[in-house]
Amino acid sequence: MTEEKDLSILYTKKFTCPICEQSFESMKLRESWLKVDRYESDLNALYNGIQPSFYQVLVCPFCGYSAVESKYQKLKPAQKEQISKAIMGKWSGKSYGEERTLDEAIVTWMLALRIAELGHFSNVELGMYSLIVARLFRLKGDKESEMRFTKTSRDKLIEAYSEDEYGGFPAMHEGNTTYLIGELSRRIGDKKNASTYMGMAMKNDLVKSDPRLMDMTREQWLLVKEMDDGKENI
Ligand SMILES: [Zn+2]
Known part of the structure; x- marks a missing residue:
């Protein structure tokens, strides 16, 4: 896969944070373009080149609220309050809206996990x-x-x-x-x-x-x- 193809597989999309209500842009991956290379025994599908998980978590650069796109707006009022109280004023202001390294992808999922714990996800x-x-x-x-x-x-x-x-x-x-x-x-x-x-x-x-x-x-x-x-x- 050439570098040019790698880049075109990514596109930018606009989101609004349900916690601080600010808008931000984040890169998304055209997952349907990806090909599975092999499956691992923990049911992980390893793809050729880039992994879908790198871009699945949206991180609000203003308050740090982080979740997968399908759940991003789906907070119940109680969850919104718990999460908002716990993260407000504590965010570094770092943006994860551009191309992500493996280390950055790890951080985005650890943030999503932390939010999931705060929101008492299943x-x-x-x-x-x-x-x-x-x-x-x-x-x-x-x-x-x-x-x-x-x-x-x-x-x-x-x-x-x-x-x-x-x-x-x-x-x-x-x-x-x-x-x-x-x-x-x-x-x-x-x-x-x-x-x-x-x-x-x-x-x-x-x-x-x-x-x-x-x-x-x-x-x-x-x-x-x-x-x-x-x-x-x-
Ligand atoms: Zn926010």
Whole structure:
């Protein structure tokens, strides 16, 4: 991909912040132009060249309110008040409206995660936002931070599963959530939860009905069983 094509894949769009009501511009990515290079076992789609997650979070340069575009304006009055109270007057004034580096993309997702916590977003949202931060740290090669956010994500997804609540993040359901909890548990070396949840994913109808997810579940289940060498290995 040439540099010129890389640039034309980005365009500028205008937004209005629901917290401070000021307008700002931010770069967006024409995601439909992107091609998936490969899938990773934490269900991440790695794209050729630029990653969609680099430009998915809008950050208001005036007050720091940050969220994905689909949620940007969708604050309930109580959330607006909680978020406004917590961030008002604390923002550095930095703009993330231009082309973003990997480090800047990480900051935008950590800001979105912080806002999601302040606004009491659903556990599945908190879990998936944390997972996106973990994936970006993996891209950076920062293993320690990747593992820290992988654990946060896993814990939040366990809460989502225990509440049977998957709303708020696209395409999440009981099947891929149990798979992810199993896989993230494997990644952080938690054999017990890796076995429990990957075993559940193996039997889940939503996993069985998705050939790619089922294949991945079978492959990772073998790795989980290797973790359990000895008496726990069925
Ligand atoms: Zn604002």
